[in-house]
Amino acid sequence: MTRRSRPRRLETSDLPFLIGRPTWAACLTFAVGLLLGAGAFAILWFLTDGLAADLHWYQLLFYTVAVTLFGMGAVIGLDRSFGFQLTLDIEGVRISGLFTRRLLTWQEITDIRFRRGRWYGSVDVYKVGHIAIHVDGSNNPRRHWSSLWFGYYDIPRLMKLSAKELTALLRHAKRRADAGWPDAAPRTRQKAG
Numbered sequence: 001m002t003r004r005s006r007p008r009r010l011e012t013s014d015l016p017f018l019i020g021r022p023t024w025a026a027c028l029t030f031a032v033g034l035l036l037g038a039g040a041f042a043i044l045w046f047l048t049d050g051l052a053a054d055l056h057w058y059q060l061l062f063y064t065v066a067v068t069l070f071g072m073g074a075v076i077g078l079d080r081s082f083g084f085q086l087t088l089d090i091e092g093v094r095i096s097g098l099f100t101r102r103l104l105t106w107q108e109i110t111d112i113r114f115r116r117g118r119w120y121g122s123v124d125v126y127k128v129g130h131i132a133i134h135v136d137g138s139n140n141p142r143r144h145w146s147s148l149w150f151g152y153y154d155i156p157r158l159m160k161l162s163a164k165e166l167t168a169l170l171r172h173a174k175r176r177a178d179a180g181w182p183d184a185a186p187r188t189r190q191k192a193g
Helices: 023-048 057-079 163-178
Strands: 017-019 085-088 092-096 101-105 109-115 130-135 153-155
Touching: 017 163, 023 057, 085 163, 092 163, 109 163, 130 163
Parallel strands: none
Antiparallel strands: 017 085, 085 092, 092 101, 109 130, 130 153
């Protein structure tokens, strides 16, 4: 499959439009997922090795929260590594990961926002931002565990298109879908009378 560049105007002939991740970004995300998973297993091994009997309740609570967060981070990291892609289609946005598949229909999407990481300061680095897609809850829950229940569906950093380009493309596709994909109907020529 040849890689298509971002179209200036998204037409139905461009659909389905696939946006994936660069190989290096998928490898990096996979490595982070493996490290978080190894951390979760190390803590669990520590707790199940009989050492948990000597811990206080607040230490057990801390380790339980750490295992949960490390485990969630591992699943999210592995899911967003190899094979992660967005598919823009007439129905909506398909988010396909290693473990999960989800269709966010154009009718249920209420907002698409570019979110820049606050810790990067005033440096405008395009690839490090991520995209938050808000839904109304009609087909998919409004809050998803992969975004830690913050109330949106997260498109991760480091996609093949920059986060600003991808946000503009998603907003453009949403406007076209709300208009009913005007170029989808076959056009008939009127004869001059």
